[in-house]
Amino acid sequence: MRVVISAGGTGGHIYPALAIINKIKEKEPDSEFLYIGTHNRMEKDIVPAKGIPFEPIEMYGFNRKHLTKNYKTIKCLLKANKKCKKLIKDFNPDIVIGVGGYVTVPVIKCAKKLGYKTAIHEQNSVPGKANLMLSNYSDLVFVSFKSSAAHFKHGKVVFSGNPCSEDALKTEKANKRELGLDPNKKLVVFVMGSLGAGRINKTLLNNMNKFENKNYEILFITGKGEYEKFKDLKFPKNVKVIDFYENLSRLMKVTDLLVTRAGASSLSEIISLEIPSILIPSPFVTNNHQYKNAMDLVSKDAALLLEEKDTNIDSVVEMIDKTLNDDKKIESIKNNLKPFKVSNSAEIIYDSIKE
Numbered sequence: 001m002r003v004v005i006s007a008g009g010t011g012g013h014i015y016p017a018l019a020i021i022n023k024i025k026e027k028e029p030d031s032e033f034l035y036i037g038t039h040n041r042m043e044k045d046i047v048p049a050k051g052i053p054f055e056p057i058e059m060y061g062f063n064r065k066h067l068t069k070n071y072k073t074i075k076c077l078l079k080a081n082k083k084c085k086k087l088i089k090d091f092n093p094d095i096v097i098g099v100g101g102y103v104t105v106p107v108i109k110c111a112k113k114l115g116y117k118t119a120i121h122e123q124n125s126v127p128g129k130a131n132l133m134l135s136n137y138s139d140l141v142f143v144s145f146k147s148s149a150a151h152f153k154h155g156k157v158v159f160s161g162n163p164c165s166e167d168a169l170k171t172e173k174a175n176k177r178e179l180g181l182d183p184n185k186k187l188v189v190f191v192m193g194s195l196g197a198g199r200i201n202k203t204l205l206n207n208m209n210k211f212e213n214k215n216y217e218i219l220f221i222t223g224k225g226e227y228e229k230f231k232d233l234k235f236p237k238n239v240k241v242i243d244f245y246e247n248l249s250r251l252m253k254v255t256d257l258l259v260t261r262a263g264a265s266s267l268s269e270i271i272s273l274e275i276p277s278i279l280i281p282s283p284f285v286t287n288n289h290q291y292k293n294a295m296d297l298v299s300k301d302a303a304l305l306l307e308e309k310d311t312n313i314d315s316v317v318e319m320i321d322k323t324l325n326d327d328k329k330i331e332s333i334k335n336n337l338k339p340f341k342v343s344n345s346a347e348i349i350y351d352s353i354k355e
Contacts, residue, residue, distance in 0.1 A: 001031040004093040006107040008038040012123055012265045013100035019163035023346035034091045038103045057083055061102045080106040095353050105130055112137035123162055123264030124289045125296040127151045142349055145296050160349050161342025162268030169272050173253035186216040186256040186324055205230045207313035212236035221245055257324055262294035271340045276333040278304045278319055302336035
């Protein structure tokens, strides 16, 4: 199979794209790929490092507040359209797939206008404007949440789940002892994204003494951008602070309660591994996507919600204590996650594309 795939900006778009590539490689080892991404975001480093041919295009999101600042954006879009047409025609793919980020707009539109088969994948529960528009140019629309389907009026909608979830299920669980943790104690993991969340980190890490003498352990992952601020602080014996953990799904398999943001990839792993969680959505995400993602689970009692404005050390400690010490609550959350679960997400995407 010959595949053009495009996704950019954040890991929430890039890693599902890579999961789709891995599944196609597994099924058809001779497949060829061309990844089109932005010239200055994460994918420009991540994708080439995996040996996947990468073509950058200069693209920026539209400034909705100051329309006069969009001159450069429009100029770049016109150039991107021209480059995408040439790249796609020269590569001559069997399928063109968009997995999120504004970089996918010229890729999918150009592919459809050139007569190629197209597909998009939506990770969030409420689709963004780009994917809603691109559904007009897509033969297939894959969604991570069943509730997303109602938002799309065009294209064949397929409930696939998030392909990252399939990778999470395959990974081996972490060894607690390697992290200096007690295998016999319950574990609460805090993780606020690869770059951390400044306000949350400051609020919690400066008050970790509130967790002293608890019957569980805390592993707090600050994010690389935040670790230097806190590495010299003294913490209780049951609290361990690190900057980054390479494969979070490995760690989640030995986690009793996760305190995290509500990004699409994180939720896909929470769902697939049935991990009880306290979700603190980032209030700074476009269209408040993280809050909407969180509410898809919270409304079904499949997760707990704590908004950032209400987050302080006392509210966090109280919620953790109440949840961890209530075995029936923990079991109920796990059971309520089951209807969201798709254990073969990447396989569904591959099969639908082949069909």
